[in-house]
Amino acid sequence: xxxxxxxxxxxxxxxxxxxxxxxxxxxxxxxxxxxxxxxxxxxxxxxxxxxxxxxxxxxxxxxxxxxxxxxxxxxxxxxxxxxxxxxxxxxxxxxxxxxxxxxxxxxxxxxxxxxxxxxxxxxxxxxxxxxxxxxxxxxxxxxxxxxxxxxxxxxxxxxxxxxxxxxxxxxxxxxxxxxxxxxxxxxxxxxxxxxxxxxxxxxxxxx
Numbered sequence: 001x002x003x004x005x006x007x008x009x010x011x012x013x014x015x016x017x018x019x020x021x022x023x024x025x026x027x028x029x030x031x032x033x034x035x036x037x038x039x040x041x042x043x044x045x046x047x048x049x050x051x052x053x054x055x056x057x058x059x060x061x062x063x064x065x066x067x068x069x070x071x072x073x074x075x076x077x078x079x080x081x082x083x084x085x086x087x088x089x090x091x092x093x094x095x096x097x098x099x100x101x102x103x104x105x106x107x108x109x110x111x112x113x114x115x116x117x118x119x120x121x122x123x124x125x126x127x128x129x130x131x132x133x134x135x136x137x138x139x140x141x142x143x144x145x146x147x148x149x150x151x152x153x154x155x156x157x158x159x160x161x162x163x164x165x166x167x168x169x170x171x172x173x174x175x176x177x178x179x180x181x182x183x184x185x186x187x188x189x190x191x192x193x194x195x196x197x198x199x200x201x202x203x204x205x206x207x
Contacts, residue, residue: 002126002127002177003126003127003128003129003130003175003177004127004128004129004130004131004177005127005128005129005130005131005132005133005134005177006127006128006133006134006174006175006176006177007125007126007127007128007133007134007135007136007174007175008133008134008135008136008172008173008174008175008184009124009125009136009138009148009172009173009174009175010039010042010044010135010136010137010138010170010171010172011137011138011140011144011145011148011170011171011172011173012035012058012062012137012138012139012140012145012168012169012170012171013140013141013142013145013165013166013167013168013169014028014032014050014052014054014055014057014058014139014140014141014167014168015027015028015029015030015031015032015035015054015057015058015061015167015168015199016028016031016167016199017054021052021053021054022053023053023054023057024053024054024057024058024061027196027199028054028057028058028167028168028199029057029061030196031058031167031168031192031196031199032057032058032061032062032168033061033062033064033065034168034191034192034196035058035062035168035170035191035192036061036062036063036064036065036066037065037191038170038191039062039065039066039137040065040066042135042137043135044066044069044135044136044137045069045134045135045136046069046070046071046072046136046137047059047062047063047066047069047070047071047072047136047137047138047139048071048072048073048074048077048123048124048136048137048138048139049071049072049073049074049077049138049139049140050073050074050075050077050078050079050139050140050141050144051073051074051075051078052078052079052141055077055078055079055139055140055141056073058139058168059071059139062137062139074123075116075119076116076119076120076123076124077120077124077138077139077140077144078116078140078141078144079140079141079143079144080109080112080113080116080117080143080144081102081105081109081110081113081143082113082114082116082117082120082143082144082147082160083113083114083117083147083157083158083160084102084105084109084110084113084114085098085102085157085158085161087099089156089157089158090158098158098161098162101161117144117147120144120147120148121148121151124136124138124148125148125151125152125173125175125181126175127175127176127177142164142165143160145163145165145171146160146161146162146163146164146165147160148171148173149163149171149173149183149186150163151181152173152181152182152183153181153183154180165187166187166189166192166197166198166199167196167198167199168189168191168192168196169187169188169189170185170187170188170189170191171183171185171186171187171188172184172185
């Protein structure tokens with residue numbers, strides 16, 4: 001996308017979800033609220049979120065901590081597989097691991113995921129038109145945060161695999177005119193107390 005002003009894209013994975021996916025746990029609600037408090041000083045123009053309950057509830061809890069920032073639901077910010085690589089795209093030493101992980105992908109995933117992933121990049125990345133910089137938050141899911149990070153680093157399409165983000169962790173990418181994208185913040189959880197970090201992942205990397 002060609003633009004004349006800088007876009008700052010803030011990305012957050014939803015808070016911890018209940019086992020049945022119907023919404024957030026108490027920990028997830030705390031995570032979302034604390035992230036909202038951290039973002040109070042950011043001049044956000046909009047909060048975009050995926051349609052699933054865990055993303056929508058996270059966005060609403062964040063929005064409750066902000067002043068007059070509109071919330072917009074977007075299928076492009078949803079939970080989907082952005083790219084399903086062929087074996088030839090993958091490093092030989094990890095190809096079997098990744099292909100096993102993706103084996104459950106449906107025909108619908110294969111058909112719709114790449115379309116939504118392309119739309120997400122069109123909607124949310126690149127500089128913006130006008131003279132004023134724009135700050136936007138996308139509340140989404142682990143796969144899509146990884147997809148944006150991969151794209152910002154010009155990494156191969158398969159490299160969204162293995163990039164894991166904590167619940168309510170914050171990633172920030174800057175898109176300035178005439179410059180490559182800059183990954184300013186990645187998977188930052190300093191707004192969360194230790195017991196709320198890395199929820200949903202293995203217990204080892206509490207940092």
